[in-house]
Amino acid sequence: MSVMTYREALNMALREEMQRDPRVFLIGEEIGVYDGAYKVTQGLLKEFGERRVVDTPICESGFTGLAVGAAMVGLRPVVEMMTFNFAILALDQIVNSAAKMYYMSGGQYNVPMVIRGPGGPAHQLAAQHSQSMEVYFYHVPGLKVVRPSTPPDAKGLLKSAIRDDNPVIFIEAETLYGIKGEVPDDPEFTIPLGKAEIRREGTDVTVFAYMGMLYRALEAAEELAKAGVSCEVVDPRTLRPMDIETMIGSVRKTHRAVVVEAGAGFAGMGSEIAAFVTENAFDDLDAPVERVTGANAPMPYAKNLEQAKTPSKEKIIAAIRRVCHA
Amino acid sequence: MTKMGEGQGTSSTGSAPPGQLSRQRLLHLYRVMATIRRFEEVACQLLVDGKIPATLHASIGQEAVAAGVCEALEPADLIVTNHRGHGHCIAKGVDLKAMMAELMGKASGTNRGRGGSMHIADPAQGILGANGIVGGGIPIAVGAAYACRARESGQIVVCFFGDGAANEGGCHEAMNLASLWELPILFVCENNQYAEMTPQRVHTRVKDLSVRAGAYDMPGASVDGNDVVAVYAAVEAAVRRARAGGGPMLIECKTFRVRGHFEGDPQRYKTAEEVARWKEKDPLTLLKTSLTGPGGIPAGELEAIQQEIESAVREAVAFAEAAPLPSPDEVLTHVYAGA
Numbered sequence: 001m002s003v004m005t006y007r008e009a010l011n012m013a014l015r016e017e018m019q020r021d022p023r024v025f026l027i028g029e030e031i032g033v034y035d036g037a038y039k040v041t042q043g044l045l046k047e048f049g050e051r052r053v054v055d056t057p058i059c060e061s062g063f064t065g066l067a068v069g070a071a072m073v074g075l076r077p078v079v080e081m082m083t084f085n086f087a088i089l090a091l092d093q094i095v096n097s098a099a100k101m102y103y104m105s106g107g108q109y110n111v112p113m114v115i116r117g118p119g120g121p122a123h124q125l126a127a128q129h130s131q132s133m134e135v136y137f138y139h140v141p142g143l144k145v146v147r148p149s150t151p152p153d154a155k156g157l158l159k160s161a162i163r164d165d166n167p168v169i170f171i172e173a174e175t176l177y178g179i180k181g182e183v184p185d186d187p188e189f190t191i192p193l194g195k196a197e198i199r200r201e202g203t204d205v206t207v208f209a210y211m212g213m214l215y216r217a218l219e220a221a222e223e224l225a226k227a228g229v230s231c232e233v234v235d236p237r238t239l240r241p242m243d244i245e246t247m248i249g250s251v252r253k254t255h256r257a258v259v260v261e262a263g264a265g266f267a268g269m270g271s272e273i274a275a276f277v278t279e280n281a282f283d284d285l286d287a288p289v290e291r292v293t294g295a296n297a298p299m300p301y302a303k304n305l306e307q308a309k310t311p312s313k314e315k316i317i318a319a320i321r322r323v324c325h326a
Numbered sequence: 327m328t329k330m331g332e333g334q335g336t337s338s339t340g341s342a343p344p345g346q347l348s349r350q351r352l353l354h355l356y357r358v359m360a361t362i363r364r365f366e367e368v369a370c371q372l373l374v375d376g377k378i379p380a381t382l383h384a385s386i387g388q389e390a391v392a393a394g395v396c397e398a399l400e401p402a403d404l405i406v407t408n409h410r411g412h413g414h415c416i417a418k419g420v421d422l423k424a425m426m427a428e429l430m431g432k433a434s435g436t437n438r439g440r441g442g443s444m445h446i447a448d449p450a451q452g453i454l455g456a457n458g459i460v461g462g463g464i465p466i467a468v469g470a471a472y473a474c475r476a477r478e479s480g481q482i483v484v485c486f487f488g489d490g491a492a493n494e495g496g497c498h499e500a501m502n503l504a505s506l507w508e509l510p511i512l513f514v515c516e517n518n519q520y521a522e523m524t525p526q527r528v529h530t531r532v533k534d535l536s537v538r539a540g541a542y543d544m545p546g547a548s549v550d551g552n553d554v555v556a557v558y559a560a561v562e563a564a565v566r567r568a569r570a571g572g573g574p575m576l577i578e579c580k581t582f583r584v585r586g587h588f589e590g591d592p593q594r595y596k597t598a599e600e601v602a603r604w605k606e607k608d609p610l611t612l613l614k615t616s617l618t619g620p621g622g623i624p625a626g627e628l629e630a631i632q633q634e635i636e637s638a639v640r641e642a643v644a645f646a647e648a649a650p651l652p653s654p655d656e657v658l659t660h661v662y663a664g665a
Contacts, residue, residue, distance in 0.1 A: 025476070051476065057506070062499025065465020066472055072454055073404070073473035092496075096459050097466060103660045105447035105455055106438030110663035141661050165663035 002185055007177040009151040010040045010116075013158035014078065016187045018048055021076060024162060027054040027063050028080030028117075037082045038118060038177055064090035064115065068097045071113040071167075078162060084119025084133040084171050091136065098167040099142030114161045116170035120211055121262050121310055123175070127298035130306075132263030137169040138240040138272075144168045144193055145239040149214045151181035153237060156191030164193060173211050196243035198250065202232035204324050205256040208247065208273055210235050213260045213311060220316040229326050239269060247273070248280045255286040256323045260316055265293030287323040292316050346559060352617060355397055355554050357631050359389035359610050362413040364632075364639050365422060369412070369429055372643070373589050378429045382443050385413040387552075387584030390609035391516050392417040394557025394579075395484055398565045404452045404474070404483045406467035409444045410516075410583075411456040414486050419451040422642040432649035439652040440660060452481075461487060461494030464513070468500045471511035471574075482510040482568045484561075490521025492535050501576070505542040508573035512564050515576060516551065518583035523595050539576035551579030552609040582607070 004012070018024050025048075030037050032045035032055040045053040056063040060081065067077035081087045087094065094115065102110045119133040138145040144166055148154045154172065161168035199214065200221055209217035214235050221231035234250050236242055251257050257277050259270035270291035277289050295309045320326075347355070366386050372378045385392065392413035396405070399418070407414040415425060420436060428435025429443050436448050444458035454470055457463035467485030474481040491497055492515055504511050515536070521529050532538065539546025545567075549560045557579055564575040582604035586593045618625050 057499075057502060059499035059502070061496045062465050062468075062503050065462070065496060065500065066469035066503060069406070069454070069466035069469025069471075070473040070476070071469070072466070073470045073477075075473045075476060077469075092459055092462060093465060096462060097457065101455070102663050104437060104441045104445040106436070106440045107660040107663075108437070108447050108449050109455060112663075144662075 001182045003180055004151060004183050005177065006151045006154045006172070006179050006181070007038065007040055009155040009183045010158055010172065011042055011044070012183070013155045013162070014041065014044060015047065017159055017162040018044070018052060020187065023074065023076045024078060025052040025054060025075060026078045026080065027056060027067055029056055029058055029082050031055060031080050036080065038174065040172075040177075041080065060086050060089035061093055065093040065097065067113050068093055068101065068111055071111045072101065072109045076162065077113045079113065079115045081115060081117035083129060083174075084117050085129055085131060087115065087117070087133060088136065094137070094143070094167070094169075095140050099140045102166070103142060110165050111167050112165045114158070114168045114170050116158065116161075117172060118174045118177070119171040120173045120175070121294070121299060124301060124303060124306060126301040130299040132261065132294070134169070134171055134239055135263060135268055138269070142167065143240065146170045146193060146237065147210045147239060148172065148237065149176070149210050149235050151179065152183045153191060153197075155183050156189055157193065157237065159190045160193050163190070168193070175212050191237070193238045194241040194243055195237065196246040197235045197237055198232060198246070199235050200231065200233040202230040202254065204230045204254055205258060205320055206232045206234055206250040206254045207258045207260060207316070207320065208234050208236060209260040210237065211262065213262050216311065216313050217260050217316055220313050220320065223313070224317060224320060227326065229320065229324055231320060244276060244280065248277065251277050251281045252284045255284055257285070257289045258292060258316070258319050258323055259289065260292045260311055261294065262310060263294050264296045265291055266296050268293055287325075290319040290323050292319045347555060349623065351397070352613070353623075353627075353631070355393045355558070356610075356613050356617060356628065357635065358393040358396075358417050359554065359613065360632060361422070361635050361638065362389045362392060362416045363610055364635050365416060365426075365642070366412055368639050368643060369426070370585070370589050372429070377647070379431060380442070381588040381590060382429070383410040383588055384585040385410045385583070387604065387608065388516060388518055388581045389413055390554035390557055390613070391514065391551045391579040391581055394554040395486070395514055395561045397558050398562040399482070399484065402452060402479075403481050404454050404470050405486065406454045406463040406470065406483065407446075407456045407486045408460070408463055408488065408491065409456065409458050410488070411446060411486065412443070415446050415448065415451075415453055415456070418453050420446065420448050420453060422638055423645040424448075426642040426646040427649045430646045430649070431651065432646055433652040434645070434649035438660070461491035461496045463487065464491065464494070464497050464500040465503075468504045468509060468511060471504065471509035472507070474510055480569065482512065482565055484512045484514055486514050486516060488521065489515065489517040489519070489526055489530065489535060492538070493521070493529060501542045501544070501574070504574040505544045508571070510568045510571070511574045512561065512568055513574060513576045514561070515578045517578050517580050520583055520587065522587045523591070525595065534578060536576055536578040544574050544576060546576040546578070548578040548580060551581030552607045552612060554609060554613055581609070
């Protein structure tokens with residue numbers, strides 16, 4: 001175990017997988033000479049050379065499509081989106097080609113690639129650079145979608161994503177790159193995709209949250225514990241495939257559920273979790289599932305408007321109190 | 327061919343002397359082109375008869391491009407094609423039975439009934455797949471070329487696309503990357519005069535799409551896409567260059583889409599004059615005339631080939647009609663690899 005930042009954990013995962021498998025290469029904007037806009041790829045150009053750490057022109061559709069073709073012909077590309085907002089420029093390649101190639105070809109061509117980079121609400125970066133992007137991807141059959149909330153998860157899940165034979169959308173967060181945690185040094189340490197993690201055990205209510213919202217939910221749980229409300233906080237980690245067993249298992253224990261998500265609520269992750277909890281555990285529920293989501297507006301620029309748009313600890317606490325009648 | 331990029335306009339190779347290809351190879355090209363023609367004529371009729379669903383994008387009239395390009399490739403070379411790709415796949419060696427079965431949505435189809443006409447894929451023949459999104463295959467082809475170079479496989483990639491796709495942003499991005507990294511790829515722009523229902527003069531300012539190669543500092547050439555020997559000659563030189571590490575090239579093959587954008591398209595946008603003009607230049611008729619001309623082969627020899635093609639296509643239809651439908655229980659099969 002070493003204590004390191006989320007950023008360093010990602011860097012370690014990339015380095016280890018590149019050492020392990022010569023088919024793995026990195027491609028994206030400013031990832032080589034500049035060491036990455038957020039320094040996730042620091043030092044890798046020097047270690048692996050320009051054929052495996054490929055700086056591109058600004059052309060998300062072009063280099064994402066290139067990665068699809070390279071994956072079909074035996075390489076394992078890891079694409080960096082400087083921020084995931086720019087992945088929308090590559091959406092056709094991701095949705096129409098990467099996700100569907102295996103199915104459309106009748107199982108003849110699979111596309112083992114990772115598309116990674118930061119996404120989610122950041123600090124006063126406004127509407128185009130501060131948004132939760134996972135919703136654009138987890139709807140699409142053929143894609144896997146990962147949102148790692150901690151440094152060990154960042155390492156273990158990225159390594160699994162690179163070893164996966166399918167296209168994996170791996171969305172990090174600008175706001176988490178600097179957080180520290182204990183990360184296993186073992187190069188064979190991986191965390192399987194599709195496994196949720198119970199971050200805090202409790203008995204009265206299950207709170208589902210990931211990324212920045214996970215930390216806010218944990219703060220809410222801590223505060224409510226003082227008031228005698230016991231919250232179980234569950235981090236899905238992988239949004240597709242989702243670990244329904246762990247997530248439903250928790251609800252069967254607590255009989256109540258609250259979903260917290262940073263993005264706009266309409267047709268969001270909260271809608272999906274609320275639906276499958278209702279479908280799978282209706283008889284176990286003592287209250288309707290509550291959603292605490294970002295406001296249904298683009299992200300505003302002004303600090304106070306940004307706060308109004310984003311789920312606060314107070315809103316999370318209020319929702320938990322409602323379902324617990326506490 | 328002239329190197330583009332110095333602003334001297336595009337070159338035209340015109341007709342190469344037929345002596346460049348042996349009679350045997352010319353007969354092979356005739357067989358490929360006539361097979362494409364017959365396969366698509368029959369498929370279009372099967373669509374009318376309700377045996378093939380939805381629609382088809384026929385390449386009738388463009389057979390010389392598919393045949394001439396693939397004649398210059400090795401079996402291990404790769405192609406990426408588009409929604410109008412039956413001809414490219416036939417020229418690259420796809421099994422007619424499996425492709426016809428795919429058109430009918432059968433389990434024995436090339437794509438096990440998951441893809442259909444717009445997505446034919448066949449790794450054994452180096453067919454990376456047709457892409458139904460106009461221009462969608464161009465970056466993918468560049469990626470395939472990146473992988474070929476990385477793996478030092480010696481393969482080259484041909485990317486077929488149309489004059490419509492040439493105006494997609496992804497085409498520009500992909501050509502820039504291919505040229506920047508000198509990848510072993512050949513861009514074949516099949517200019518059939520129409521982007522969907524819109525003629526070239528309405529959608530593109532430049533007359534020769536090959537001039538765009540200059541913007542990427544790669545060579546470009548425009549050739550008569552209805553002259554299979556001219557197509558072959560241009561592509562053969564470009565393939566040799568790419569295989570030797572010389573980087574990409576753009577070859578525009580000027581041809582004509584005889585059918586509509588899709589089967590069922592009333593084609594009111596075409597004039598009788600242009601249809602008649604291009605009919606004079608029908609690629610199969612041109613090749614037939616050259617083969618059976620003075621000192622050539624007896625017409626009966628081509629007739630025999632035609633009969634063989636007729637049987638092969640009939641066999642493909644019989645196979646496809648008899649093939650089973652995919653099992654509805656397998657609707658989730660092939661969504662995820664390794665699942």
